[in-house]
Amino acid sequence: MRIKISITQKHFVYFLLLSLLSIIIVGWYSFYISKNAIIKRTFDQLTSVRVEKSKNLFAFFHERDSEVLFLSNYIENEFKKSNTSNILNVIESKNGIVESFLNKKVYFNKVIIIFNNNVYEIDNKSVSEYELSSYDKKNRFAKIMTTLDKSENADSLIYDDDYTVENGSISFIIAKRFALPDKKELQLYFQISSNYINSIMSTEGDMSGLGKTGETYIVGGDYLLRTSSRFKENSIKNIEVKTIASMRAMVNESSTKIIKDYRSVEVLSSFAPLHLKNLKWAVIAEIDKKEALVAVYNLRNSIVILCLVLSLFIFGFVYLGSLKITNPVKQLSEAANKISEGEFNVIIENKSNDEIGELINSFNNMARVLFVQSEQLNKEQLLRISYVLDAQEKERQRLSRDLHDGLGQMLLAAKLKLEQMASSDFEKAQKHLNGALEIMKETVNEIRTISNDLMPSVLSNFGLGEGIKRLCKDFEKDSGIAFNFDCTNLDKIDIPEKSQLYIFRIVQELMNNILKHSQAKNASLRFTFDGNFLTIQVNDDGIGFDTSNIDFGNGINNIMERTELLYGRIKVSSKPSQGTEVLINIPVKYGKN
Structure with a gap:
């Protein structure tokens, strides 16, 4: 059963929906514009922080490289001047300059010298001597030298692979070597704790504006963290960061994107490659999307509340407006019902x-x-x-x-x-x-x-098709007019007996008109059926007439009346000296005998 809905209800619902839709679209557009603006501003801020951190890293390592160069040149010159093979004499000369260097340059926590298969480990307090085979069981220094040999910068390199110290903090190694007389080689390794890199990359307490979830960090070529995570302890060299940001940065792409970080949390990320000598790092600055868009979400909530308040006002306004518009329509409906009952003298007062x-x-x-x-x-x-x-x-x-x-x-x-x-x-x-x-x-x-x-007996005995055929043959025989007819498959059309008689009389009247008025030598009759309509087409090559000035007689009027009784349509086309064509379309149901 269909539910009846009044036009007042429809009008009210349509206008209410239209108003609410307008509010929603405006609200959504405002939310969308604000969201994009905040995302762009956040990306700009992240990029600014990332660029600043990258500059600080370059400056830090440039200063350390200068200090390494200074100490390396000193040791090399002392070797050449002293002409000695005892490295300890050089190290301890001039009141222990290496130890003094370490005391002044707080970024270096250790210097390691390899000479004649011996290892000299120097900190700001003492010098320790070891055999290379026992000190470097994992061949770390051989790996560093191999890396230095492959490096385009043959002077020095920074090494950050597979070298850790206590408390989970890695040490970056600045390696340098030079040749001595008698084809001897001196290798210097300056060890820098990752704590100093962490302090450069840290966003806690600075003015970067990255909030509670923002952080900047470095990812190495092995996709492991090189700096501490703000969210996880002991993260250096332990957490894999194989995200869209790190992978794109490793192929030298600098960009911004909303991605999922190493915690699988959706973040706004700004990333770029960072090439320090031989290192292939990625510098990434990120902030949680939820925190970055908190202002947008507050705006969304305000828009929702505003929409609800406006909806209440619109509800009352639309309801009153609907009543004003639909009351006259109700009067029209009631008057139409009276007319349908046969009461035609109905007049509505118009206001x-x-x-x-x-x-x-x-x-x-x-x-x-x-x-x-x-x-x-x-x-x-x-x-x-x-x-x-x-x-x-x-x-x-x-x-x-x-x-x-x-x-x-x-x-x-x-x-x-x-x-x-x-x-x-x-x-x-x-x-x-x-x-x-x-x-x-x-x-x-x-x-x-x-x-x-x-009542033609041929219709009841043989059907409409045979009756039309006999009628056409008798007409051609009696009139002397060459008559061509096509009523193929006419008997396959399921036509009621009463309708068959009307169609027979229509054809009979059409033939009488040709005989009486057309003066034709040739005429034709054709039946066609398209599944819905039976079309009767009659043509003659007679004298024709002007359809705009003719007054149809009883014959054509009888044809029209019978056609109307069959719910059909008739079209008469003729011009003087050009013959006449009559088309009759009658709706019928198709069915085989």
Whole structure:
């Protein structure tokens, strides 16, 4: 069962939805613009912080490289001047300059010198000597030298792989070597704790504005962290950061993007490669998306509250407006119901000057016209009844005339022939009998003609198709007009018997018109069916006529009336000296016998 919804309810719902949709679209657009603006500003801020951290890193390592160069040159010069092979004499000369260097340069926590397969480990307090084989069991220094040999910068390099110290803090190694007399080589390794790198990359307590979840960090070529995580302890060289940011930075791409970080948390990320001598690092600055967009989410909540408040006002306004618009429509509906019940003298009082008022005026005019037309229809109905009675009376008169003038005279002649047989000899009686028989044959034919005029027997006996064929053949034989007809498959169309009779009479009337008026030499009749409509097409090459000036007689009027009874349409096309075409479309149901 369909739920009835009044036009007031529909109007109210449509306007309410439209208003709410407008508010939602404006709110969403404001939210979208604000969100994009904040995201862009955050990306700019992250990029600014990342660039600043990168500059600080470059400056830090440049200063350390200068200090390493200073100490390396000193040791090399002392070797050459002292012409000694005892490295300790050089190290401890001038009141232990190496230890003094370490005391002044707080960034270095240890210097390691490899000379003649011995290792000298120097901190700011003492010098320790080891054999290389026992000190470097994992061949770390051999790896560093191999890396230095492969480096484009053969002077020195920074090494950060596979070298850790206590408390989980890695040490970055600045390696340098130089040749001595007698083809000897001196290798220097300056060890820097990652704590100093962490202090450069840290965002806690600085003015970067990265909030509670913002951080900047370094990822190495092995995708492991080189600086401490703000969220996880012991993260250096223990946490893999194989994110979109780190992978793109490793292929020398600098960009910004919303991604998931190493915690699988959605963040705003600014990333770029960082090339320090031989190192391949990625510098990444990130902040949680949730924190970065907190202002946008607050704006969203404000928009939602504003939408709810506005919705209440719109609700009342739309409801009152709907009533004002739909009340006249209800009056129209009630008046239309009265008209449908046959009460045509309905007039609605009009109080509006808008489109509704125009609709009421149109309705009142329609009601007046319907009232006048109903009166005319009643008169026409009486006239039609009168026409039907007159037609029946004329048909009775015609039938009476045919019976009197035709059959009556024939039967009277046959009676006279038979009476003459009584007073005639055998031969004359035989002639009178034969004459009476001929008259009886003609009488039988006349009876068949009258019967066919009343109800063609061929329709009930053989169907519409065969009846049309016989009608066409008789027409061609009697009229002398070359007649081409096509009624193939006509009997396969399921047409009610009453409709068959109407169609037969229509064709019969069309042929009579051709015979009486067209002066044609050729004519054609064609039936076509497209599954819904039966089309009757009749053409002749007669004298034609001007359809704009012709007054159709009883014949064509009979055709039109029968076509209307069949719910069909008729179109007559003709021009003087160009023949005539009649097209009739009749809706029927298709079905095979």
